[in-house]
Amino acid sequence: MLNEFEIIEHYFKLPLINQKEVKLGIGDDAAVISLSQDKELVVSIDTLVEGVHFLKGLSPKDVANKSLLVNLSDIAAMGATPRWITLSLTLPENNSVWLEGFSKQFNKLLKNYSLALIGGDLTKGPLSITIQAHGIIPKGKFLQRSGAKPGDYIYVTGELGAAAYALRYLKNTDDNLKPTNDELEKLNKPEPKIQTGLELRDIATSCIDISDGLFIDLSHILNCSKVGADVKLNDIPYSKTLLKLNKDLAIDLALTGGDDYELCFTAPSNLSKSDLEKKITTSKFFKVGRINQLDLKLNLIGDDKKIYKLKSAGYQHF
């Protein structure tokens, strides 16, 4: 049976014919369309379903946070500036308290990120939120999953595993190690790395946002770039609470838990740490590994320099 990514590849990824404006189609964080001599449009659509992408009973405020911010993260991963939003809202009932809570936060975020809501749809049905974000980028400047070269270093912009541990804690009453407030917030109010995406335009050879876990998302970079990689488990920036957990669990959460919305990017190895620090001023960043050309695999290297095997690869819908 095909998995989520194979379904898209098999059923929906057709060759584009007479579509010279389409600079990037299916299979990246967003699509890119060339519409004028100097600018390109970057678009990304995402659906969040109650009970699948967020727990039942999540406050309307946090539904607004999560649904908009994860979408902006896709635009950030392209190095684009998000500008316009369409919102298709499916609600089980006409609930004015929910609508008030959702719209208040949604409108606040629009203001904070200088976005305009330009259209949408309102429908009755099981709670789900679909958002399309539209961004702008100077012609030819977008970041993509392909482009990583053998020898490039691999970086991530922040600690991993916070959101996954927070979700585990909320679902699992056996966990008695409370996540920090920052970790809890990361689950429902991730910070899209928009400014960092802009800073990476002239540095990164490839980029993706970490939504399904570093293992799956870095694998997308490898597949699109037709390269392999070695990642050192000791170099992963584990989120604070993960450092107190059993090591296998910490690795599992950090690499396959998803929902981090940090950026993973590659950059040429001749750029020193201080070169990068001059360019990347709006996020921390951590070197976690290196692109190789030995094979197309993602090797996780453990303490003992042996290859580490994950229990699962990461979140997939199917």
Added chain:
Amino acid sequence: MLNEFEIIEHYFKLPLINQKEVKLGIGDDAAVISLSQDKELVVSIDTLVEGVHFLKGLSPKDVANKSLLVNLSDIAAMGATPRWITLSLTLPENNSVWLEGFSKQFNKLLKNYSLALIGGDLTKGPLSITIQAHGIIPKGKFLQRSGAKPGDYIYVTGELGAAAYALRYLKNTDDNLKPTNDELEKLNKPEPKIQTGLELRDIATSCIDISDGLFIDLSHILNCSKVGADVKLNDIPYSKTLLKLNKDLAIDLALTGGDDYELCFTAPSNLSKSDLEKKITTSKFFKVGRINQLDLKLNLIGDDKKIYKLKSAGYQHF
């Protein structure tokens, strides 16, 4: 309690600040963004939920038909040419038969309409399909709901009530008058009036597609244009089978049933029928009434020249 349109107006329609590229925002069939000196981008998003917008058990082929075509109808109503599609698909299970049926028809339609699928999302959850269509139009040429002037005639591009009767027939085993095949097809495979939309660019003073029924959709034109209208019930082009029904039921289906996806437009009264016939060559069209400025109401005029009262206004989610 607020209805569907009031919810959007109350919670989500904020003044646009520093958004000079947004030529048309919330409240029309689609939004319009100016991205180059000569072209504008027209975008429309719609969600279809199983059991709400289509009957449970509808074939995946017809789910593909309906979900894409109703979206193209919004682009047609703007006078734009649809070009690019994003698709967010929420499926209860990984069902290869369903995916094969859906994608085969979806891809066929993309080819027929010279569209490219440029991105999307695949999610587990209750069956729903969200599509955003992106169209292109020369600068300043888009049709909108506002613009109808007192004295303008009101037209529709085809017979009304077919889809509503077909739906009623399929849901109601008491109906023994079988719809024609064309009427059944109109429910699940509506024909977006794209070419007609292009022809109307230099003729129509306002335009909308009829998705919720002529009564509600023409009311949107009246509200946006700040005018009123008289519509003669005898001039409505009733779909074939409706002519055999009880008159009140036929009026109800034709004016409030929805799902017709014909265009309703207004044009200056000095354009004669033959003037219009020279310009509008790809659809039939029927004059159904006239814009007035007496009040902001939509008056339905019956046989007896008295005002006719509908039992319900048309489909609303809330």
